[in-house]
Each structure stands twice: as structure tokens, then as C-alpha cells.
Amino acid sequence: MNRISKFQLVSLLLIGDVFALFCISGSISAMTAAGFAAGSILQLVTAMPLVYLYSRGSSPASCGRAVKLLLLAGVLTWGGSLFAMLRQASSVIYIPYENKGIWGSIAVAGLIALVCVYISSSGIKALARSGVIAAALGAVCIAIVVVSAVLHSEPEALASAEGRSFSGELLRGFALSGGVGSFAVLLGFTDDDVSDSAVLYFICKAVISALVILTAVLVTGGIMDVSGFPAAMAAQLSQPFPVQRIDSLFLIVFSVFAVYSVAVQASAAEYLIGVTFPEMKKFRCTAALLIMAAAGLFPFRISDHTAISAAAAALILLAAPAEHLIRKGALKKREV
């Protein structure tokens, strides 16, 4: 049985969320941290009907075709966004050949896709097991950056950094979590209690989002205007060791998180393609990755379309319960 534990589920999903935070662009402030944390809690509330549905034995496979297609579209779009984020963030994270024009971008995206195909083809269990190790590596890296930021930062940067209003940041926090599609799929794979898993995920997400954003604000507060990617720049600026830079550690974690974020979306998409188009037996993962990589070449930024992205995230979380209610209503009507 391809079942995963709640800790494996949370690790896989958090990798994608933290990677999105690494690639966050534009100015951020303490309000952003509060907005993102509140956004995660709001997502938990929005996800409750879905969690309830799954806890009663339902799964993505038992949903209607329209819901499956919606989930698939959400997963593929978020996968494409991850590729786009990677391409955009590579201006501050040095990836050889990435800045050599369109062919460089295609080569890097192709390499990531190749590794993702391998990872996804190894099965959800292998992905979950290795994802936990990758997440642990990331946690160590984040801890080093946080410690360094706390030691070297100026607390007044928290107050000086300018950001949007709370409602604006809440919307951005809700929108930047396009991983809700994979959450809706992978939640069906957990062999632990579904509601426990969901609560653990959203709470961890709220805490980590706030931590990463606050660290980035503390380090880059004074130069926020010139930092395109505050979280990535914070990692470059906070150096805990006087004789050795730790950017290398961040670059490794960034690349590993990029691969796992895409691999999670690819696995979710592969599963959804399998249950939506059962006649398609082969190349499901390859097809999903090709679509994602191609989508990643478009200059699309989620942060530029927060309202649309937030609405899409809410739709993905509510689609299955809504469909269930409609079906139930129709059944009752027929009985009457």
C-alpha cells in the first residue's frame, strides 16, 4: 500500500511552501509574517469541509471528473509557477547556464524535470521518505540562518520595513499557497488521522512562514527596496561564521527544495491523470512535467495576481465538498 505518515505528508508539503517563500519577491514586513500566518489558519478553516469528507472515507479518486480536472489544473499551474519562481530567483541564486538565454533556462528546467521524473517514478513512499530527509536538511539550514539573523540583525529593521496592509498580506499569504492542490491529493494517502494531519500541516506552515519572513525582514529590513528576493538575500547576508560564507548551504537547500517541490506536484499530477484518464497508462509523469516546465517559461508571477490566485486556492479546497453536497442533494431529490 502506498500510504504515508502525517509527518511525511507535512514534510513534503512544507518543502513546497518554504521554497515559495525563498522565491517571494517585493517588499515584506512584520505585517507580511502576520498575514501569512493568518492566511495559513484561514486555509485550515477553508480546508475543514475537505478534511471532514476525507475522514469519512472519501478520496480524490472518488470525486467527480470535474473536481479531478480542477485539482489537476491547480496542481499543474502551481508546478508551472514553481518553475517560473526558480527561473526568476536564479538572478540571485547562481545556477550555471541559467542566465545563458532561453536555452539555458530550458536546460536547467529539463534537468530538474529529469530528476523529478526519476523521483516520481520511484513511488510516493520513496518520495515521502527522502522528502523527510530533505526537509530535515532544510530545517538545519533555516536554523543556521535564523540564529545568524538574530545575532547580527537590528531589531529596528522590523519596524522600518514597509509592507502592505494586513488584509493585503493575508490575501497574499492565502494566494502564495498554491500547494493546496497537492494537499488535497496527498491527504488521501495518509494512514494517520486526516484531521490531525491537516491541523499539523497548517500550523507548521503558519509558524515556519512567520519565522522565515521575520528573519528575512530582520536581515534585509534596511535594504528592502533594493532586494528583489528578500528571503534569498537574507540567507546570503546572514553569515554566522566569520571565515566562511554559508551561501553554498543555502544554494544546496534551494536546489533540493526546488526539485522536491516540483516532484510533489508531479506525483500528485501523475496520480490525478491516472484516476481521471485511466486509459493513459504510460508517460503520465512525463506529460505532467512537460506541461509544468512549459508553463514555467511564461513570465507569470502569483504575487501580481493575488486575488485570482487566492480565489483559485479556495475553489480547489472547496470543490470536492461542494460536489459532494450537490450529489447528496440530487440523491435526496430523487428519493423524494
Place this chain on the structure above:
Amino acid sequence: MTRNERGKLRLLPELEASIAMIKKLSGGSSDVLINEFTTGGVRCCLLSCEGMMSSQTAAEMVLAPLTEIEEQSGAEELFGYISTHLLLSCDRPTAEDYDTLFRLINSGFAVLIADGADTALAFGVQGYASRGVQEPSGEGNIMGSHEGFTETVRTNMSMLRRRLKSPELVMELSVKGSKSRTDICLCYMRDRVPEKLLERIKRSLSEAQPESVLSTGYIRPFLEKRSFELFSTTGITERPDVLCSKLIEGRVAVLVDGVPYAIIIPRLFCESFHTLDDYAFKPYYAVFSRWLRYAAFLIAVLLPAVYAAIVMYHPELLNSTMLILLADAEKNAPLPILVEAFFVLLMYEVIREAGVRLPKPVGGSVSIISGLIIGDAAVKSGLVSTPLLTITALAVLGGFAVPDLQPQITVLRLCFLAAGGIMGLFGISLLACAVLTNICAAEDYGFPFTAPFSPFKRQGMGDTAFRLGMRKMQRRGFTVEAYNEQDK
């Protein structure tokens, strides 16, 4: 000629015809000894294989008593008398077909056939030349036993029995290999082994139909699943004490005749970093040694790749002193760093291979010539930079700390070097993801290779990341079943 229910040719009751059949089946092989004689008034023949039995034991324990048997009415009575009145040897199997008869003869038994009998009596008088018990050459140990397995399966079985006198230790002998007819012995502790694990291993063994079993490598693939795995999910050891500790944990072992190694199933990744000395020293030192071995593994695999990646693509990560030092050393080297690193690593592999294959005295000379003369000359001539040589030496040294993983380290080191040299740290990260997934995907008989780290199993951490005190370890009654994911 009749065949039994297994399709084997049954023994012929007429002595002449039976001897003719034996000669025909053996193709007149010179080492099959056929001695006809009459005892108890019945015409008999003693069959044996030259060099496989002890002549002295056979003469004293079998031939002398056999020739002194009083008159019997027929072959059946003669065999009845031998079975009930004479204890010629402890191991007394019987053969009803020529297949079994030849297996016994070729295993060092003296086999008695008689005119009018359709069965044969065999007497264990094995006495073939074999290597004595010696210190294991590959699994060094400071505080433990200095005995290693030998090539004789029965000696190896006795070594296990000497250490585990409990009747729960079961050793089941069987034969594998349609041509080699090799004895293999399945060992397990009846009260510790997970039933389903034993059942699945027995099924895998029964499905395995190799032609010959000349080393553990001939049978291990049949015990592992077919998908591509970098690391082996079955382990080997040449130490009986190590094998006993594994059996107590509920694992299953396979001993193969002619091979001084035992196969252990299942095996976990973390076990490559354990040694028996870990249990002889204080826990704090054992923990230190284990983590040192984990670090050595990472150094062995990644150090040359990280060096090439940083020098070629990320020099800004170096502090100024280090940068000047490396730049100074590398500017005089004629080859690009990636080519230079490949050259040094491949040269090392050639030297190692030469040292292993050559006779020991010559192997020592190879080390001296390569290490002192070629290494020194390469640096002095400027062909190879000193920092790169130092990095390579450190990586190779790191690999020696984990001898179990030597093949994987060698290949992975070269792959990571290529990834780091072409794509920098980004390439190393991508390859690391693929390798990590490959390791995590390995799972045989329901036991994940990466347990207890991922999936995390708290019960297993007491003897993995840490090492509990011996009192606690002996009390906890841990078995490998705690890692099972398939049957929970």
C-alpha cells in the same frame, strides 16, 4: 529403469546393473572409487569420492566393522542389521535415487549399496582439505573475536552453534545449483525471526534456480528485488559473532558452502556504519565513532565534487586566504580542474585494483611506487596541484572508514564529480536528490533500507544515531520486526 515421484532415477536392485549405471552416470570419472566386496554373505559395493573423505576414518570406522558382519539372509536384513547394531557414523542418510547417491558421494560420504537392495546407506566420513579458521581479512576488529568464517559450511555452522547454544537457533541445509549442487544453510532464531520474513525468504530461495553457486554474488540477486538499486538490501559478513548478533535481532542468514561469507537479510543502510567494536567501547565513544563514519562517507563521496564546484563556479564562497592559496596552486596546473580531478581519481582506482589483484608482496610494491614515486612526481612536475591531491587523498581515506560501501562510494564519487564539474553545487544537489530517492526507495521483504531514519522508528534509534548502554540494550528485546512496513 524407474523414476520416483520427483522424476529422479531410482536405484537398481541388481548390483552389477547398478554399478554399470553409476559408471555410466559418472562418465567413468577417475575420482569415483568403486570397491566391491562381500559381507554377511551379501555382495556389496562401497562408493566414495577420492579426496573428499578421510581414508583413515573410513578404514577404522566403516570398513573394519562392515567386513566383520556375520551371515545374513539377504540385503534387506544386512541393511537392517547395520542400521540397528552398528553405529558407523553420526551422520547416516540414505539414498533411493542416483541423484541423491551422487550428491552424497561428492559431499564426502561413503555410500554402501548391496545386491538386492533398492536403497543405499551413507556414512559421513568427510575429510577433504580445507582452510582452517583464520582472522577475517575484511572486517577489522580490536576488541572482539578474531575468528572468521571458512569455506566449509559445516565448520561455519559449528561456529554459530558455539556462540548460540539455544535450541531456538535453527539451521536448515539444502542444495542449490543444478550443476554445482552447493550446500546452503538457512539460519534463523525461531523465537525472534518474523514469520512472514522467513516464509518470503524461503519462497525466494525455492524459486531461485541458479546453475551454480560459487560465491554469495550468485545467490544474492535472487534474494533482492529486481529494480535498480545502488545499495544492496542484503548484507554480508565474514564474522560469526556479527552474524549471531544479527540472528538475535530476528534476521535470517544464508551460509553457502565454499564461501567464507554469510548473507544477512534484511540489511539496512545504517548497518554499514556499525562495527562490533561499538559494543566493546563506552557508548559515548561508540556514538562518536559512528558519526565519524557517517561524516567519512559524505567526505568520500562529495569532497572532490564540492571542491571542483566551488573552485570552478562558486569561488565567492571561499574566504580570501583560501581563494589565493587555491588560485595560486591551480594556475600552474596544465589541465582543467575537472579533468585533473578525474585523472587523479581514476589513477587511484587503477592503483587500488592493481594492489588487490597482484600477489601480496608485489601489491605492497605497487603502493610504494604509486604513492611515493608517481604521486610525488606528479605534484613536482606540476601535472597535478597539491590541493587537489590532498582533497582526493582525504576522500579516498574517508572511503576506507566504511569498507562495506566501497563499490558505491567509488561510483558515486565519480558521478558527483561530473555533476559538480558541469553544473556546480546545483548539479550536486540534483544528483543528491536522485541518489537519496534511490536509497529511500530500496525496500525488500517490507523492510525499508533507510529505517530507522526515514521512516523514523524511535525504537531503532537507540542503536543507530546513538548507542544505549548495554544493560538497556539487552533488556529492550529489539527485533528487526520493528522496522517492518509491509505487514503492520
